[in-house]
Amino acid sequence: MTERDPVAPDAPEPKAKIRDWKSSPVVLGLMLGLFSLVSAVMLAVANDTTRGPIAARAAEDLLASLEQVLPAELHDNDPTADIRRIEDGEEGAVPVYVAARGGEVTGIAYELTGYGYSGAIRVLMALGTDGTILGVRVLSHTETPGLGDKIEVGKDDWILGFTGRSLADPQPDGWKVKRDGGVFDQFSGATITPRAVVGTIRRGLALFERHRPELVAPLPAHS
Incomplete structure (x- = not known):
């Protein structure tokens, strides 16, 4: 009789490993944290960019309104x-x-x-x-x-x-x-x-x- 190799258990498919990795609570938490960080950075940059023009416009509007009620x-x-x-x-x-x-x-x-x-x-x-x-x-x-x-x-x-x-x-x-x-x-x-x-x-x-x-x-x- 010839010696037969033992039957190896089925190895998980690579795609299944990727699915398991993506669904890991740790990975999901990291992805959520990264998304929040990126969003916060984008909002901060947008706020810094628009703060000056918004303040300038508000000052212009105030001056125009004051000119209407306080005669020059x-x-x-x-x-x-x-x-x-x-x-x-x-x-x-x-x-x-x-x-x-x-x-x-x-x-x-x-x-x-x-x-x-x-x-x-x-x-x-x-x-x-x-x-x-x-x-x-x-x-x-x-x-x-x-x-x-x-x-x-x-x-x-x-x-x-x-x-x-x-x-x-x-x-x-x-x-x-x-x-x-x-x-x-x-x-x-x-x-x-x-x-x-x-x-x-x-x-x-x-x-x-x-x-x-x-x-x-x-x-x-x-x-």
Whole structure:
């Protein structure tokens, strides 16, 4: 009898080994970690790349808005450079853009946020040193197009009606929309939006009165 070689067990196929390797929890974890790392690096690079242009655009938009509410003839300084930060018990920290001529304050502007039908409404308002409104603009909102967006100066002149008003004009009870017993018009089919803007401007006037001395104090001499 001839000696027969023992029958070797079937060796696993290479493809099966690859499948087992790919499905290993350790390998899957490493692949997930690598993917997360690459994604984080890409996001960081994109953020660094766009941060400068975004900040520049925001500064341009702010300057354009300030020019609409702070008349150029009122100041010889750059209100975006002369900023006072006030701490208020109701509004929190508020940056204030100061307009001045010869170091004497002629007007101030700041932004407050109200909440309308669809979310936040950012309102920029400027006041003279006597507390009279120089101008108001809505910087951003998400209100319903065709209804709530009439708070934009490009859509309606409603926002211009606040110019020249003050905390005493109308009296406090008048700082509401007409539906609530005040003097300001609401929009047909949209009362919540103008109500929010009127209330925000009223808050801004009250903020000025609480901090009038520090807001109208002369600017420090520039070296």
